[in-house]
Amino acid sequence: MSWNKVAVVGAGLIKFGELFEQSYEQMAAGAFDAALANVDKGLDRRSIDAAIVATQRGTLWGQEGIGGNTVPSALGLSGIPCTRVENACPTGSDAFRIGAMVVASGVHDVVLVIGVEKMRDKSAQEGLLARAASGHPLYNRGETAPVLFAPFATRHMHEFGTTPEMLAAVAVKNHHNGCLDPYAHFQNEITVDQVLASAPVCRPLRLLDCCPQTDGAAAVILTTAERAHEFTDKPVFVAGFGVATDHPYLHEKSTFVGLPATTAAAERAYAMAGVGPGNIDMAEVHDCFTITEILDIEDLGFVDKGKGGPASLEGETALDGRLPVNPSGGLLAKGHPIGATGIAQLTECWWQLREEAGDRQVAIRQGYALQHNVGGRGSGVAVVNILTRNRT
């Protein structure tokens, strides 16, 4: 029995990319307009009762001091209650979870959850080093974003024989999917050989094992299950969600072949939704690096521990595979504007469950889609949201 107290009645995003020509506020306005336009029966912007804004690193990327007021003003909604949420890479997915709880609480009926992130207003080098310079001033010096995940690849290869070709297969698949997604940052096919020949970044990861730095924004509109039909005849419900934490430093990990926060968040989400991994038709998971997707599909229970590499190589996660993963192109091809990432993944799940995903539409059999982010220092925060088109 799924939770299903809250419905998604509108969702949308702007084309992701290096959006040098757009301000943070313009990106937010574009995502909101896209979500409004996708409400089947229309929704007056003044019907929004409250908003949750997901922006992860305002201070890093140049939007210092973003609070709850920046976005409502940009959307023409100045005055509404609005709170900014920050929770590492799952910022967007956690904002969604909080938005759902706000609606379920009965305090606000129609809630906008909007993720906005400017990644490229500062140089790529500054972005790289910002991570290497945070945390403990000495123990973490040199810890760039790839350093947070590459140690898992080293160990996964050591214990399970996972190969660079298996990692590359993830990037090749997600780039292929990105070609079918008009919102993706990258829309070019790549080959395994190209991945293996790309520049070494953080051994064992190469350039094409890594997601790009991307600007973007995405928005969803939530309301109660009871009111959903005022706005659409094809509502998608929040079946369940889970969030979990783990120690925040790499040297505190209990394992380097999995992310315990993902496993714990998934257990909670599955229990709340009353389903298991076998009920999921498609998933949008956190593939900031190729190894991350391999860890994810194991930790989420889609494949056995250690089998993520072969499963990726053999096409189990392709659009026509046993369980399609990241049909939108994922973070690797669609991009990873952190606060917007989770909301954009949920938008993809919404489209897929409504069977509106065009050339990248996957087969929907049981009516459940799973969305997942993991991140923060030591990948110590994970959020899993499960959506369904089934009323009960």
Added chain:
Amino acid sequence: MVEDAAPVSTPGVTTAVAVLGVGAAAPSLRLAASDVAGAWGSGGGRGTVAVCDSDEDTLTLAWQAAVRALEAAGVEATALSGLWWGTTRPPFAEGPSHAFLSTALGLDAGATGMLCAGSPHAGMEALLAAWDALAAGHARIALVIASDALVPGAGTAGESTTGAGAAAFVLGALDPAGSSGNGSGAPARLVARATRVMAAVDRYRGDAERATGDVYDGRLFREEVFVPLLAAAGRALGAGEQGGPGVGWAIADPDGKLAPAVAKRLGGALVSSTIQATLGDTASAAALLGAIQGCADAEPPAVVGLIAYGGGRATAVSLEVGRAVPGAGDVVATVGDGRRVSYVQAIRARGQLEPMSDPIPMGVPPAGAAFVRGNVEMLAFEGARCRTCGVISTPPSIHPRCTGCGGGELDVVRLARAGKVQTFVVNQTMPPPFQAPLPMVVIDLDDGARIMVQGSSVDADDLAIDDRVTLALRLYATERGIPVYGYKAFRMTATGGTPEMSGTSGAIGGSADGAGGGGR
């Protein structure tokens, strides 16, 4: 002239002290003098000099030599009365150089000591000051370190002879009333000393100048200043006289010619020539490093005469070797090897060749509160051990509670400095101030703690899971003009350690519970 001056201190009135152990360290790079000559379009140049890699400096060399000396002497850092450190140019011209080194070595927070600087005589001054403290009864066991990693001015005569290195002596007071009243039980004893002064400008460096200038006339100074002054100091010891004990001389030597000339003038063998040929002029460390070589080569009983010079002062010290000096025999193995680099690589490593772009500032400035909190626990290499479950959480400042059981009763402990690679990565592209390749290594330490620290770029191609590694203090970066230090992991070879890293396993001075106050 100086040669006729009467000795101020004579062997008869000097209180002897014991040498309990010694250690040496050299940086990891070697530069051929011929490459220096070639860079400036001239021919010639013989031998090599030792050059610091970008993560080495006088402080990291001093640390390494001291760790080895303490291990050789079998002395815990917490047992030391103090640290006497001599270096021409401390890493902070004005600042906490001594406190950083003392903390990293694990001396008690109440330990005494001194930082001597300002000329290559500084290493000798540290030795004399420690000796005085022991003789006065103000110290029982003293750690003396002489280290230098001078940056010679580009194109100066000193460029092809200036090396780098460090020597450490663990000294102990002799108990006049005890059974070893004359110190005959000690491996070696410092027994006599003499200083001579002549105010003359030779090498110099002004405020804010990176490199050492060198404009004196070499032949003039050798004939009129150096040889007479050093020989006078040596002669004042009374050693080398007809019928005296055989003396081997360890003499600081800026150009490879002075020491043989002084030794010839005094009579006796030159024992410092091997070290000199390997490392070049190690300035403050030269006489002490030479003496370690002398101890290694000596057939006891023997006498080694140390002569240091710098800033217009020459001091000679007489060291009586009664038996094998712990640590001395390792000197060639520990400082002999290095990686040969080109002239361009060497001056880049020394910071004399920098990219035009400004390094991107780090998030935590070295003067910030977070840095102050983090720096001490990094230098002291501390963890927080849970009284309930025994798990060690690192570092203590970010762990008010145990990462294992959530318990709140934690004791600050010093971590083991060796362990096994759990997993690792190699950053292969990094903007300044970092230099790629930069491994980051997750290590299961021998005491059960787990940490992640930077690895050595040298190991980038060979590092593997389950490799044994040791940790050594290195210069992480110079951030906003301030040197930043931390430990780096070094892969141990099948034979038990890299030449530069052997003998560094084990805890720093053992457990030092309460060194940083109890955990909360």
